[in-house]
Amino acid sequence: MSVVPASVKPKPAVAALDVPRGRSRWWDREAPLAYLFMVPGALLLILFMAYPFGLGIYLSLTDKMVGFADFDFIGLENYQYLLRDRVFHQTVVNTFVYGFVTVPFKLVLGLGLALVLNQRFRLSSAIRAGLLLPWIVPTAISSLAWLMLFDPVLSPISWVLREWGLITQNVNFLGDRVNAMASLCLANVWRGIPFFAISILAGLQAVPQELHEAAALDGASSWQRFRSVTLPTIRTIVVIATLFSIIWTFADFQLIYVLTKGGPANGTHVFGTYAYQTMGYSALGQAASVALSMFPFLAIFAALLLRQLRSED
Amino acid sequence: MVGENTLSNRMLKLWVPLALYAAFLLFPFAWMLIVSLKPDELLLDTRLNPFAIVNPTLANYRRLIFESPFPRWILNTLVVTLGATVISLACSILIGYALGRFRFRGGNTIGVLIFLLYLVPPTLLFIPLSQIVSNFGLYNQYAALILTYPTFLIPFASWLLMGYFRTISRELEDAALVDGATRIQAMWRVVLPLALPGVLSAAIFCFTLGWNEFLYALVFMGSGEMKTVPVGVVSDFIRADVHFWGLLMAAGIAGSVPVAIAYAFLVDNYVSGLTAGATKG
Structure with a gap:
């Protein structure tokens, strides 16, 4: 804001009324000022977003290794390798499982929670805040709690099941691929429910109460009222929350990094963790190609989300 | 009934x-x-x-505070998060103000672009960004995160503030302009004070998003004393197969309390911020 000279003296008020001041000086006109306001943010975003995006594409076309200055342009070789790489195939499958299988659970359970919370009751705001914790607490930290809940020896879940006589041996939550994927999905659903709940709750407040009452007077059951009054009102917000959730889950890192690091035997990788692991082997170009492979999918979800938001206008 | x-x-x-x-x-x-x-x-x-x-x-908490690097991680996280929050807010107030209140060519396109940038996840960019960070000599320095966190904070905060600025009546601003104020003065003295609740919630969201960030902190500032709380807890309290469970869980509780308190009060605003574009003010 130092661009504007501080010494500009206001003209006499009479003059100000005669001439609309918006026309007189360039910094009082909307357009130049608007572009000026974009500059600081744009600089940061170009330097640390647009530039790395371009650099990432370039790196993914090279055989750059960490710590070596020399590297060659190798075209699409990194991507061709990924097409043959079984771990990468598994990664793609896992990411879709992880991104899509969890969504219906988060949606239904989140909707349920929203409907429960939408009632009037004592301490409602404190209870609401408490139930949001899974979504608020740093994921790396809450994942540590899950890491212990899934521990092969110390898991209290196994202990309870053993006490109830349902199992004789501890559950090996993270020990094989299928169990580990299921465990990751469980932790993901747990973290995602509050987001769906709070988004849908915001939508529920917009449900026209008169319509509800009118329908009730006409003898509509609560299910009928839910289907024909509530659901249409919250449809958009449900779609938006779902797309957000898919994008975030697709690009997740922390939860998987803390719980399995992509193991056992590379069986639970998603794009983020596999790229991180590849980077750990110093293969920077290859790692960049793994991370960028997620881009087309993200672009599709983003386009859908944008269309949804715009159709609202 | x-x-x-x-x-x-x-x-x-x-x-x-x-x-x-x-x-x-x-x-x-x-x-x-x-x-x-x-x-x-x-x-x-x-x-x-x-x-x-x-x-x-309370032995675990005592060990955490007096015998582990946890206090240092708290300091690191505070420095990084506050730094990134201040930078992001300054940039976002300007962007949000321009998008929310000025009519200019390309305004809508920029708004859409900002929204799309919000969807770009750190997992997409961390590899080339690590190169850039080390080329600038920022590796393991506070600046590495203070300058990269705004990439996800600015889009979110601008989007939220844009919606907020739209809700503030134009008449007040026009009155100030007629009275001889420049646009900057009108913004600074008239609109911004009215937008303070929005700015405050944007600040708290930036703070909590920064506090929770993991991947950039792990890759750009993940060694020695410079770890943030989530990275430090995950990488120092778990060594190979030895888990210091008591310490881990104490750190988990201690590390989430500040952000939980801050967020709990503002979560409704967060959601309305997300959908600000859907329900134009």
């Missing part, structure tokens, strides 16, 4: 489901708390009821 508000109906529709949800959603935190209060030697005895706290102790 007799009976709609009877006690049993209320139990069935409200308290029972609420209790079930609470049990599921809060169980991991309760577990963290239990483990953090247990003495180490009882923790590993699998014959004991794992939920019983026999000799509760």
Whole structure:
């Protein structure tokens, strides 16, 4: 804001009324000022977003290794390798499982929670805040709690099941691929429910109460009222929350990094963790190609989300 | 509709489901708390009821504060998060103001672009960004995160503030302009004070998003003393197969309390911020 000279003296008020001041000086006109306001943010975003995006594409076309200055342009070789790489195939499958299988659970359970919370009751705001914790607490930290809940020896879940006589041996939550994927999905659903709940709750407040009452007077059951009054009102917000959730889950890192690091035997990788692991082997170009492979999918979800938001206008 | 508000109906529709949800959603935190209060030697005895706290102790918290690098991680996280929040807010107020109140060519396109940038996840960019960070000589420096966190904070905060600025009446601003104020003065003295609640919630969201960030912190500032809380806890309290569970859980509780308190009050605004574009003011 130092661009504007501080010494500009206001003209006499009479003059100000005669001439609309918006026309007189360039910094009082909307357009130049608007572009000026974009500059600081744009600089940061170009330097640390647009530039790395371009650099990432370039790196993914090279055989750059960490710590070596020399590297060659190798075209699409990194991507061709990924097409043959079984771990990468598994990664793609896992990411879709992880991104899509969890969504219906988060949606239904989140909707349920929203409907429960939408009632009037004592301490409602404190209870609401408490139930949001899974979504608020740093994921790396809450994942540590899950890491212990899934521990092969110390898991209290196994202990309870053993006490109830349902199992004789501890559950090996993270020990094989299928169990580990299921465990990751469980932790993901747990973290995602509050987001769906709070988004849908915001939508529920917009449900026209008169319509509800009118329908009730006409003898509509609560299910009928839910289907024909509530659901249409919250449809958009449900779609938006779902797309957000898919994008975030697709690009997740922390939860998987803390719980399995992509193991056992590379069986639970998603794009983020596999790229991180590849980077750990110093293969920077290859790692960049793994991370960028997620881009087309993200672009599709983003386009859908944008269309949804715009159709609202 | 007799009976709609009877006690049993209320139990069935409200308290029972609420209790079930609470049990599921809060169980991991309760577990963290239990483990953090247990003495180490009882923790590993699998014959004991794992939920019983026999000799509760604060030893883990004492170790965390006096004998571990945890306080240093807190300091690191504070420096990084506050720095990134200030930078992001300054940039976002300007962007949000311009997008929310000025009519100019390309305004809508820029708004859409900002929204799309918000969707770009750190996992997409961390590899080339690590090169840039080390080329600039920023590796393991506070600046590495202070300058990169705004990439996800600015889009979010601009989007939120844009919606907020739109809700403030134009007439007040116009009145100030007629009275001889420049646009900057009108913005600074008239609109911004009215937008203070929005700015405050943007600040708190930036703070919590920064506090929770993991990947950039792990890759750009993940060694030695410079770790942030989430990275430090995950990488220093878990060594190969040795898990310092008591310490881990104590750190988990201590590391989430500040952000939980801040967020709890503002979460409704967060959602309305997300959907600000959907319900134009």
